[in-house]
Amino acid sequence: MKYIKKSILLFLLAAMPAVAQQKITLQEIWSGAFRAKGMDDLQSMANTNQYTVLNTNRASRSNQVDLYDFATLNKVGTLIDTKNFKELAQGIDSYTFSPDEKKLLIASNSDRIFRHSFLADFYIYDIAAKTLVKLSEDKVQEPTFSADGTKVAYGKGNNLYVYDIATKATKQFTKDGKKNSVINGITDWVYEEEFAFVRAYDWNAAGDKIAFIRFDETAVPEFTMEVYNNGLYPDPQTFKYPKAGEKNSTVSLHIYDVKAGTTKEIKLGNYSDFYIPRIKWTNDAQALSVQVLNRHQNNLDLIFVDANSGVAKVVLNEQDKAYVDITDNLTFLNDNSFIWTSEKDGYNHIYHYSKAGKLLDQITKGNWEVTAYYGFDDKTGNIFYQSVENGSINRDVYRINLNGKNKVRLTNQVGTSNATFSPNFDLFINAFSSAKQPTTYTLNSAKDGNQVKEIANNNDLKTKLANYAIPVKEFTTITTEKGNELNAWFIKPANFDPSKKYPVLMYQYSGPGSQQVTNSWNDTDDYWFYMLSQEGYIIACVDGRGTGFKGAAFKKVTYKELGKFEVEDQIDAAKVIGKYAYVDPARIGIWGWSYGGFMSSNCILKGADVFKMAIAVAPVTNWRFYDSVYTERYMQTPQENASGYDENSPINHASKLKGSYLLVHGSADDNVHVQNTMLMVEALVQANKQFDWAIYPDKNHGIYGGATRLQLYTKMTNFIKDKL
Template sequence: MKYAKKSILFFLLAALPALAQQKITLEEIWGGAFRAKGMDELSAMKNTNQYTVLNANWNAGTAAIDLYDFATLNKVGTLIESKNFSELKQGIDSYTFSKDEKKILIATNSNPIFRHSFTADFFVFDTATKKLTPLTDNKVQEPTFSPDGKKVAYVYDNNIYVNDLAEGIVRPVTKDGKKNAIINGVCDWVYEEEFSFVRAYEWNATGDKIAYIRFDETEVPEFTMEVYEGSLYPQPNTFKYPKAGEKNSLVSLHIYDVKTNTDKEIKLGNYSDFYIPRIKWTNDAQTLSVQVINRHQNNLDLIFVDANNGTAKVVLNETDKAYVDITDNLTFLDDNSFIWTSEKDGFNHIYLYNKAGKLVNQITKGKWEVTAYYGYDKKTKSVFFQSTENGSINRDVYRIGTNGKNKVRLTAQTGTNDATFSPDYTYFINTYSSAAQPTTYTLNGSKDGKQVKEIVNNNALKDKLAKYNLPAKEFTTITTEKGHNLNAWFIKPADFDPKKKYPVLMYQYSGPGSQQVANQWNTTNDYWYYMLAQQGYIVACVDGRGTGFKGADFKKVTYKELGKYEVEDQIDAAKVIGKYAYVDPARIGIWGWSFGGFMSSNCILKGADVFSMAIAVAPVTNWRFYDSIYTERYMQTPQENAGGYDMNSPINFAKNLKGKYLLIHGSADDNVHVQNTMLMIEALVQANKQFDWAIYPDKNHGIYGGKTRLQLYTKMTNFIKENL
């Protein structure tokens, strides 16, 4: 009898570690329990071998811009602390330096407009006198210093102004700005969203000219969203939104002469229905570079404009059978020769051209992609870049000569490496992570990449997660029956038993050039997947054709057919997964957000015999409802390609629904309008199909704020547990 008691006690003690294993909760995920430490607003100085970091104390509501030395990593000073200025009681949201780095433009009390744009109260801080001066009495957009730091240009109510800081005089550059009609110096909605920039004006090097883009959106159709909170009657929010095939803003390029207070419109050439996605002054103060691309986005001209006489000359032309991606990597050398990135050989690589636009050299070559361009060191004639040479799911930092020789890999650890270089390119701060290693920040030398010193690590987070006994994210490739090799990852339960049959939830995004199968540290969603794995699910992710970093052909195969090959690949991958001995093929689900919601909707309709469950958050349900720049880049217009639009719209296949389907949208989504979900709902109703849906009032494309994400992921978790 005593022996039996000891045996029972021994058994209980042996079982304690498993019983005591911590389970991830949604409250932890969305409460920030697994948030990694970082370096906020890290900015390398230009004139000294130093960098700044915005260090915020969120509990105390204070923030400081601290200065550090690149060579030692020691903090050498604090430029400004918000607690010392009543004007900054809301903290510091962002900051930019003057060219001489003696003044700082500080944003506080910011109000978002769309995804990137915002208005804020801006102040000019003099680092020598420690004086903080309001830029203007109004909330404004996109202020920038003139090169000499004596003036600041900004946009207010769609007009550009110049504030002469010394004289205290504000002069208007434009006067015709009007809401939903004329915009000067900042982008309209679709440029901001799809060309990813807001400020559409630039000072030249001598500060005597300002080039800007003017948007006439008078004839662009309007979209209206109802705002429910804050008044007895819902209030309309109306803005210009060009859907596929509809009229875009008419854009024009202008150069304002600061000295003479005169404005000149630049005639770029014989273009019609075109975009100006980038403007940038060259090293010649009177020569402006302009990128002009046609509406189909398959013909791009790089144009040099003489600011004195307004003449325009095409120096480089790029064409593609599908589309040309816009580059932010244009870099001018001292003699106005320039560095450019292009996919013209089938992979994204770096090229050197002379000032006349003649090719000097292709700097990088190979069946791999340059994924970031960091800069050019004229002392050593070296270019620094990030690439996928070590595998499409990894990123490494490299140095190479402009002659294409002496390439050196500067990062040693396999995973995702990203760099912030010191002004003289002697050092770089490497941000590294992998699926197994939380983010670390280290100081490295740019000659050989050797680590000098660790700056920040997340060992405490790694130790904390050890208590949860999380499984490893397993990377692999899946070969479909059609012979396509696709990158994939799997998260299995920690106590995985190959003799059991598990349900599988597939996650994907699948948009053109995107990547979800990447060897990097956890996103917030990853913790949700680990939580589901703890509850007995396998979670999988497959990057199908159309996704990025495997060459132009792999990415652009979806041209004119968004949703055809991508959906085929998810269905075919699910069929492969369903044949695994440990998978229950009757319990495979799929989910996604935005483009991923478009995909998951199509998958459960076109793959009705493969997927038993789907969740679609903020989905496009017909590309006719989405914006012109994004949609037409990949689909041309609905007038030209009606079949491509209609044959890949889930609305047109609602009758095929067999499984469980959850449809979610925010009513104030300015990006993918709730119209997409409403018409999907109507199609399902008329097909007499049962489904679940949820609308989040006044929430945008991100569906967040307060407890929103927690409630949303609780709903999705419950739906998965009930239906998969």
């Protein structure tokens, strides 16, 4: 090669045109072009130091449940491959192990019901024999193995059944189940949505008893949605939905004796109008734990029930001036003492109680929150958990002794770490991401956190994104004129010029205990925000009062007044942002979905002189229209707190609209009913206000399916470009 002087080479390089940066398109976002790789359905084995992952072979259009060794990360086998079973032509949707891990319960061909619930064809797979047996000719719900792995219980048609694996005989042990009347062992709509569980029954450790909750929905008001499909007439879908202040299901607790074939109701005490948000057998096979919550949700009793005598005893009481959150953190140790999490000192922390309910230790302490409880290692006496001790937008993994001493931080990168521990708690798989780093999976030591080996990364995605003009998400805090310090992030155009004036689109959710300002990798909305930044917009996100992970006082300040302080904070934050030298204060918009739609609606109305435009997707417009469990937790009932409901309802402020407003809803939203949008529309019409709106036929709260999301985000993008 001919020698060229360095100075001439630099001149030539400088004279070359810059490599064109690609622009993100909506088609790319919604086709999954930026989807990060994950470890699907990762499950840690209980009896061997191994884990399984559900993999997909796209070439053969098959699924495999593959087995890996924790210590080496090597794949040691494939438990099942769907290409070998014609019954699984639809693939594996999910799987669970029997307690001895010799069998699998496989769900296939699932039909979604509501947010968490589904019906499916379930199969019992014997790993050693490689045999596949269908559990029931009909699609069923929530099957689980007994403790000895000889039986499977499941729900069907609002009743409960037990299947004997050896004899293939099925016994129905509840008979009164009826649609929109009585449900046995499966939650009703509002329990599923707001207490986040579907299986309302549980096997004991001996496999001889099943505890279950019975829901009598008879007095619960019904809601009907019209589903249009392609038929000549709409199909009315009717289900029980208790709105705020209305009748809930009457719940009762029952225990079925599998051997005797008898069922008895358990008298929990002198409760009225109450919830049973959790049941769980203790390590004592004849002792059942039950959580009973009053309707205001500010008083919770943890009750132990003797399954033989039926005697129920309160062992722990938790009270709060606002509300008590329900979790799945209750864990029983070998001596039947238990781990419990509580906000009673102002922050969510871990506590250790004796089996009689006596406080033994507050294990974690500090002005920070425990965000996940991973488990207890009885070999070392260590508890493993995740917390925000290193900043409320970050997550780290820790271990600490049961006595609250010898705390060790096991993750050292700044961002979000989430752990899956090996059965012996010697190792954990850490899924780490940050706003700058797509998720990486590493094997780490549970002793000191040191990385043993990298499992998987998303370097290909990172390389791909380098070809796009994607700016860095900037984290900061905003202090409002009222003195409230709020977490925030900003996305500015990659070619940001501080001497220019930019329009700003604010995004938020703002619901109680939620968090949108997190140091974690992108979701699909982030890519949309990057796309908008390429069009010259600044995107901002502010977590106001009422959001989570900054202590109970910050979160619960909104109690009885949803939509007051959160809206104040978004308006006040917009005023602060509007004073930035590079922001055009006349061009600030806001958008949100669900609770965020409620918020953006209130902001464009109560902050009419601050916000130029707003988009509200699937918004609540009056909390009177929403369900009892969620709404009353934060608002009490409309009968008790009418002003709290009405003063912060967007419907009652429709006359204040000045800016541009886009209202979006799915007609088959079983969660936030389209009624919210219809009555908001009527209020705007009667106030003689002009606005834009879109209804998506037969779409639920998520508004997706086919090209739906692409069309919706195209609509919202065009609205922003036209109005902001």
